[in-house]
Amino acid sequence: MGKYVCTVCGWVYNPAVGDPDSGITAGTAFEDIPEDWVCPVCGISKDMFEKVA
Numbered sequence: 001m002g003k004y005v006c007t008v009c010g011w012v013y014n015p016a017v018g019d020p021d022s023g024i025t026a027g028t029a030f031e032d033i034p035e036d037w038v039c040p041v042c043g044i045s046k047d048m049f050e051k052v053a
Contacts, residue, residue: 001029004049009042013049 001015013019013033018026019040024033030049037046 001027003052004030005052006039006042006044007048007050008044009039011039011041012052 003015004013005011006013013030015029016026018024018028019033019037020026022037022040024037030051033046035046038044039048
């Protein structure tokens with residue numbers, strides 16, 4: 001499971017942490033996050049994230 005970065009604000013989704021404030025539990029792969037999820041910092045859609053190399 002890789003990390004993904006928001007291309008707008010730079011927030012990094014780390015699957016080891018998840019996004020508990022949005023109901024995404026630790027251990028959730030980015031691919032398994034619902035399509036209507038948005039960046040918790042800037043509110044941009046999931047499709048604006050890129051995988052961190």
